[in-house]
Amino acid sequence: MALRAKPQQSKEAEANAFIDQGGSVAGGAAPAKPQKAITFTLRLDPETNDLLDEELASLKGHISKNTWIIHAILQRLESSGRA
Amino acid sequence: MILCLAGTKGGSGRSTMATNFACIAAGQGMRVLMVDADDQETSADFTAVRKQDHPDAPSFTCIKLTGRAVRTEVLDLAPQYDHVIIDTGGRDTASQRAALSVSDVILVPFAPRSFDIWTVNKVADLIEETRNLNPKLKALAFLNRTDPQGQGSENQEAGELLSGVDGIDFLDAPIRFRKAYAHAASQGLAVTELSGQHKNPKAAEEIMTLFRSCFEATMKSSKPE
Numbered sequence: 001m002a003l004r005a006k007p008q009q010s011k012e013a014e015a016n017a018f019i020d021q022g023g024s025v026a027g028g029a030a031p032a033k034p035q036k037a038i039t040f041t042l043r044l045d046p047e048t049n050d051l052l053d054e055e056l057a058s059l060k061g062h063i064s065k066n067t068w069i070i071h072a073i074l075q076r077l078e079s080s081g082r083a
Numbered sequence: 084m085i086l087c088l089a090g091t092k093g094g095s096g097r098s099t100m101a102t103n104f105a106c107i108a109a110g111q112g113m114r115v116l117m118v119d120a121d122d123q124e125t126s127a128d129f130t131a132v133r134k135q136d137h138p139d140a141p142s143f144t145c146i147k148l149t150g151r152a153v154r155t156e157v158l159d160l161a162p163q164y165d166h167v168i169i170d171t172g173g174r175d176t177a178s179q180r181a182a183l184s185v186s187d188v189i190l191v192p193f194a195p196r197s198f199d200i201w202t203v204n205k206v207a208d209l210i211e212e213t214r215n216l217n218p219k220l221k222a223l224a225f226l227n228r229t230d231p232q233g234q235g236s237e238n239q240e241a242g243e244l245l246s247g248v249d250g251i252d253f254l255d256a257p258i259r260f261r262k263a264y265a266h267a268a269s270q271g272l273a274v275t276e277l278s279g280q281h282k283n284p285k286a287a288e289e290i291m292t293l294f295r296s297c298f299e300a301t302m303k304s305s306k307p308e
Contacts, residue, residue: 015184015216018215018216019151019177019180019181019184020177021180022176022178
């Protein structure tokens with residue numbers, strides 16, 4: 001088999017290797033975007049809403065209605081083995 | 084000519100010089116491409132203001148590029164222009180390296196302050212490394228934001244230090260700290276284009292001296308021996 005010279009690195013490959021040694025710039029590499037929360041309208045009858053408000057008022061510290069509902073959903077999902 | 088304003092120190096005045104040079108060259112009838120390769124996008128913002136507020140002023144094309152695209156796009160576009168001016172950020176980034184890999188000249192501003200001057204060896208190392216890939220690269224340094232009175236010993240000491248750096252030619256064309264640059268930038272103009280109360284002939288003369296020195300130094304080095 002005839003001998004063949006080792007292939008030379010192409011000019012562009014050499015350039016890319018040089019370029020890639022540079023640090024990234026702030027904001028240059030797109031950071032993973034935080035997943036946007038899905039919003040929807042939750043319809044509550046007034047009685048349930050009042051009960052929820054009472055529950056929130058009885059808790060120590062401030063917990064938003066949104067957070068309480070999310071926790072309730074997670075508890076329910078946990079109990080069914082999904083969370 | 085492909086000219087890259089670069090360096091490894093932030094706030095040394097690269098964008099100010101890049102935008103002024105682009106305006107001056109465009110004013111001389113040259114076709115100028117400005118490449119904003121700095122994520123702060125100062126040159127692009129400047130160009131937007133200029134085009135909006137001074138639609139009849141000498142114009143140039145400005146594009147924003149990052150990373151390897153700085154090299155590939157400039158190689159593609161440069162033949163359509165007399166001059167390409169690349170504004171890079173104050174860090175050793177992929178964008179800056181890509182710019183250096185295709186440039187004829189790197190122009191590095193240094194303020195006569197210790198923190199700025201201390202970066203010169205880093206810049207010299209980067210230039211030396213770049214020349215393995217781009218042997219034609221000419222490196223020029225100048226003092227920016229010097230004492231307006233021109234009396235400070237710091238100016239002289241910084242000049243002497245920069246003159247002694249291997250691989251970088253020092254241009255004795257200092258740009259003094261003047262409010263005219265800020266006034267001009269906010270209006271999308273070069274200091275040479277200021278009029279009325281903000282007109283500053285000294286600033287205009289200084290930047291023209293630097294502009295000519297830069298081009299003369301480049302032409303000198305590109306002449307065959």
